[in-house]
Amino acid sequence: MADKASPEKKSWADVEEEEEAKAKAAAEAAAAAASSSSTSESAVEAQVKQIESLSLAPPEDDAAGEEAPPLLDDSDDAQIQAVTSGGTVYESATTFEDLKLSPELLKGLHDEMGFSRPSKIQAITLPMILTPPYKDLVAQAHNGSGKTTCFVLGMLSRVDPNRRIPQAICICPTRELAQQNKAVLMRMGKFIGITCACAIPPAQKDYVPVSKMPPINDQIVIGTSGTLIKWITNKKVATREIKILVFDEADHMLAEDGFRSDSERMMRDIQRSAGGCQVLLFSATFNERVKDFVTKVIKDGNQIFVKKEDLTLEKVKQYKVQIPDEAAKIEVIRDKIFEFGQKVGQVIIFVRTKQSTKNVHNALTREDYVCSSIQGSLDQAEREKIIQEFKDGYTKVLISTDVLARGFDQAQVNLVINYDMPIKFGTRDEPDYEVYLHRIGRAGRFGRKGAVFNLLCGETDNVVMKKIENYFQHQVPEVRNWKNEEGFETALKDAGLL
Template identity: 85%
Template sequence: MILTPPYKNLVAQAHNGSGKTTCFVLGMLSRVDPNRRIPQAICICPTRELAQQNKSVLMRMSKFTGITCASAISPALKDYMPISKMAPVTDQVVIGTSGTLIKWITNKKLATRDIKILVFDEADHMLAEENFMSDSTRIMRDIQSSAGDCQLLLFSATFNEKVKDFITKVIKEGNQIFVKKEDLTLDKVKQYKVRVPDEIAKIEVIRDKIFEFGQKVGQVIIFVRTKISTKNLHNALTKEDYVCSSIQGSLDHAEREKVIQEFKDGYTKVLISTDLLARGFDQSQVNLVINYDMPIKYNSRDEPDYEVYLHRIGRAGRFGQKGNVVNKIWQEF
């Protein structure tokens, strides 16, 4: 469907941890000519962490091909360079966030006339959030106007009806694969609900009950709703002599990369995160996810965000492995 002509557009929905990244990376590699030192494939991601992870997968899969890949992400402060001094991109594949890609294209550092394939990873998020949507559609139109017949691949574990309607209007020809809502939950991920009377009790339950279990199953990700909650929970657990790390969007890029790498290398077993890592983050040793705060829709006080919930729990039970999810509830969800 992706690898052989005719190269049709594709909108694909699949369970978390089912191999979507491998699928679209193969699609990009199959369309690239390694002998041409020009951009031929672009992948747009919602976060720099996911962009870096996707690049890592691509570099492993293309190890003996001679294909190179550029990361279109905002640099850490120590690596900052004015875009005017940046050399034009000659890598065949570019993976990055929409904001940085727009800057590169606008400043004529990223040529789009030879792009053969454009991938949207976590496409529902890229086309649902207003800022992401405007950047994404702008990149799409720029490539379609300069490159002409460019194949579009949109991948995600969830697609709401609003995004489906938009996709139908924008992508008139192509294949579509959707999963019924009732079939989206991962069969091998057990989900538990723990009722607690207040915020203090949440920490006590984690400390006295869940961590003991978590140490037996592997690594743990604890999802919270806000940056402040990330800091407060981290401080509360470290005071109890638990070794854990935390990540949220306001951290310096270099610090975020350090936290991610230490977790991937197994130096830390517990990672506290906002929804920064809810989508696409892949660490096979994570077998327990704790929803310290249940996800709520943006600009809403109490409307549950079921799609974010599915993405969060998808961090456990990757590629058919068994996983566990504990939901801490002190208000009715």
């Protein structure tokens, strides 16, 4: 019936224009493909070479004894490949000072954030973002490598603090990520005198109809697609002066089974009313399908991609554990994970469904273990409370759906449990490789050590795990005998956590 032809609702884009744009995009993509394969192969190679050879010195000026986050290991981002478009040559930045940022912004980076030097992805992309003619950018880089700083700096450096109108928009897949990005932006931009609105649905107690809302006069708006669209269509967010539009977790924002239609609409509408603006797409993952689509959407932009085999973080050790049944999963978490995991830092347990968060939570609290759980159906106030308690370190173990799979940044998380393996919707044993990568990326933020336990129960789980190993070309060692404490202890020691 409604299988194939999912009739999109065109609330604020007219169909004609869309069809026209599609045809044009296809033509231009074909032309681009034809020309890019023939033009200056050597120039591209030279650019790639230059980027690959870039190496960052370890931080030497960090106060000794302080727990300063280590700079990204060269090895982690070594395989980044960049292609610049249209002959613009960019010089990678060795220091933040190279980027001609305002003194206020530099102060924010150094004094407030405690950053001494750009990470690799920052060194490569920041010149591309900040140099006129402000080309669009698609950038892929490892989890925890500092992508947020790239686009936050981009937004902060492009807005005029004296103008009280939105000039930059950032769109995220979850409310938590929008709030987190806003928090980072406010810290980094602490000294430049701008404000930022978070466009997410309010908690029930704060509900105000959109029509009664005052217009947003903050320079920057960060939010989730539904609310952003609502605010824009109701003229609460003016888009005519938007200079930069950011999609965080861009592969998901542009995936067919993700937020593609919303994202396309926003892109088109904002580009139109602002008379063109810079578009930045950032993510740790771009599967081939999305990559194809993205490179058609961003025609004349710079591109940075990483091979999938190079995406697993060396410092995050993955393990698999054979578990006989569901009850045993709880037992393992209770006896092994809690035992060792909590000594080691904070833990996130990923499950497949909202109901599972409750089930696992109940099973564990019955046993008097302190943990909390989160999923998208909780009231906004409750979601915020749970996140706050976890970020404050008050709770050590958090059970979550994939609402937190992407982007959630908590340095103390160094243990991730896949209670359920991530599966592509509609399949039984086809792994969701991107979700897997994002989940394990919750550990090992910014080069820290971490461990992941994949709890495998039954044949399909093993099939899924095997496919994941093949896809990333990475053998995942097995923790033998789930009843044996030694196995887990050794694993955590090998991961450098004990």
